[in-house]
Amino acid sequence: MNTDDLRALVIEVLSGIAPETDPALVDPTVDLRDELDLDSMDELNLITRVSERLGIDIPERDYGKLRTLDSAVTYLANRLGASAA
């Protein structure tokens, strides 16, 4: 899975969490809370669903690394040793 695949996966999961917005249009460098009106429950849903889809455990100390689309993709790529697209 490369970084494009990871980005697509995060956007797909976000679409389920914030169905009234289009996560594909978000500024990938901006806090997802501000762009998509996510709260902490949504954030935990994002983390648990992504970790389930990828079959990895995301420790609680790393939650802050998934706050923007870019930082989430970077973090997941590092965890999976993924190649750049």
Add this chain to the structure above:
Amino acid sequence: MTATTVGTAATAWRACPIAEGCGTSVAGRLRDVGASGRARAAEISHPAARARFVVGRALLHGMVAERWPHRHGPELGVELDAFGRPQPIAPDGLEVSVSHTHGLAVAAVSRVGAIGIDVESLARTDLPEAGAWLTARELRRLAALPHSERRTQLLHLWVAKEATLKACRRVGTTTLRGIEVWARRDRDDAPVGGDVAAVAEMGWVDDAPGAVRVGRDRALVTFDATDPLAASAEVAWYTVADGYLVALATSVSAPPR
């Protein structure tokens, strides 16, 4: 519904519907959030998220201002510390907390120690998988409940944990699984620093009779079961207009880290 205040002069919280902005439009409320609040609002691109922030911050500013009628202008503002925790610019012993969800903002102030508040809609069904944020004991207690009661119980646990994290200054350092919520009746020797019943009984409604019910029998104790430097807090729950659940954490019994 207009703003509803619950509490005493020492500790109080107030709820405000976001759509109504407590009598003023959300745009009008921007006047009440100070320069740093307006700067923060400008960063929030999602209109609903911005409205929630603005109404919550304005509510908090209003409560702080009421407690210091002799102060003016910038002195009355609220700013965020390095951890994102709101505090009055001139704290003078006053502790504050704020929370907002779709439709409702709540803010709390205390002259008698740390305070944390959290609100969720009781209609919310998208709770994260319980194993990700409950302790093993909480999971066991949940499993013992009838299915029909579990979602509401989960909402109670969620708001209690978030309010406690805010009150104990543990946001970002203690996880939701690092906090355990106990029903008072479950544990007589729970390490409480005060009288839970007194916290639950403090409420009254000043301008919207019946809008807030005090969940006296549901007052719980929370503490960090795994941490030798355990903090504890007392949590009382309230329902607002039958649609929202509020948790108020007070009486923090250990110094923050």
